[in-house]
Amino acid sequence: MGPPGAGKGTQAVLVAEYFGVPAISTGDIFRANVSEGTPLGVEAQRYMDAGDYVPDEITNDMVRDRLAQPDTASGFLLDGYPRTLSQVEFLDNVLAAQNAPLEHVIELVVDEDEIVARLLKRAAEEGRTDDSEEVIRNRLRVYREQTAPLTAVYAERGLLLRVDGQGAVDDVAARVEDAISAASPEA
Ligand code: B4P
Numbered sequence: 001m002g003p004p005g006a007g008k009g010t011q012a013v014l015v016a017e018y019f020g021v022p023a024i025s026t027g028d029i030f031r032a033n034v035s036e037g038t039p040l041g042v043e044a045q046r047y048m049d050a051g052d053y054v055p056d057e058i059t060n061d062m063v064r065d066r067l068a069q070p071d072t073a074s075g076f077l078l079d080g081y082p083r084t085l086s087q088v089e090f091l092d093n094v095l096a097a098q099n100a101p102l103e104h105v106i107e108l109v110v111d112e113d114e115i116v117a118r119l120l121k122r123a124a125e126e127g128r129t130d131d132s133e134e135v136i137r138n139r140l141r142v143y144r145e146q147t148a149p150l151t152a153v154y155a156e157r158g159l160l161l162r163v164d165g166q167g168a169v170d171d172v173a174a175r176v177e178d179a180i181s182a183a184s185p186e187a
Contacts, residue, residue, distance in 0.1 A: 001151060002108035004139040005115040005122070006165050007172060011108065012079035014173040019180070021075035024066050026059055028079075049129050051138035053083060053146065060090040067094055083147045104180050105154040108165030108172070112140065 002008055009025055016023035030048060033041030040058065047054045063081055066072075082088045095101055116136060123131035130139065154160040161179040165172055 001105060001147065001154075002110065002165060003112075003115055003143045003148075004136065005119040006108040006110045007118075007169070008079050008108060010169055011106075011165075011173055011176055012077055014169070015106075015176050015180070016077040018173070018177050019075065019077070021077055022071050023077045023079055024063070024072075024081070025079035026054075026063065026081040026083075029062060029066070030054060049135070051130055051135040051142065053142060056084055056086045056090070059083075060087060063087075063091070064094050067098070072100075082150065083143075085150065085153070088150055088153060102154075102159060104161055104183055105151075105159045106176055106179065107151050107160060107162045108176075109162055110165040114166060115140070 009027065012023040012025060030041070030044040034045045034048070035041070040062070043058060044054045053059075059081065063078075067076070078091075082091050091102075116133075119131050119136045120133065122128060129135075151160055151162075161176075161183055163172070163175050163179050
């Protein structure tokens with residue numbers, strides 16, 4: 001978890017590789033559908049371009065289908081999901097049915113000034129339509145209102161690991177890997 005631009009996608013790939021599990025990014029799945037022009041992509045694009053969340057029903061069904069794939073059998077890393085309380089409840093039910101409880105929740109902690117600078121840089125380099133300054137501000141507001149409160153839910157369950165998301169990408173990855181290893185019973 002973490003605000004837009006915290007580095008969830010960047011770290012998910014590295015950390016999933018380290019632990020030998022698939023990284024499942026709802027943002028990446030939406031973007032792939034947008035570029036392939038699927039009905040899901042057409043629907044999702046309206047929300048993403050405005051910096052709003054794609055509706056829970058759409059996102060939840062997509063994640064349930066992805067978690068049913070055989071490559072998740074020995075573990076997985078979710079990137080950017082859940083982002084709303086309804087997604088938390090849905091995920092709880094899906095994982096309970098699979099008898100595969102969440103083991104850790106990582107929150108990447110990054111200053112807001114650093115976030116805006118990163119996303120404006122990405123806008124210049126990659127031209128993502130949801131990286132304009134106005135849309136970035138909306139995404140930060142949506143995160144504060146809808147997603148930031150979820151960290152308290154996971155903290156109460158004893159699952160939350162807060163990690164400093166600033167500094168070199170490899171240093172952040174090492175911090176995440178260390179935090180997970182230290183919190184794992186088998187470590
Ligand atoms: P996401 O794809 O999850 O993207 P994000 O929040 O913008 O960024 P992330 O934190 O992954 O940052 P990144 O590693 O790319 O979501 C996009 C949209 O999809 C959402 O706004 C929403 O509309 C929709 N969506 C996704 N999931 C959803 C859900 N569950 N429910 C509803 N809607 C959903 O890093 C950002 C930049 O920083 C990159 O340019 C990177 O190179 C740079 N960077 C990373 N780490 C750095 C470091 N340590 N130092 C300097 N720069 C760094």
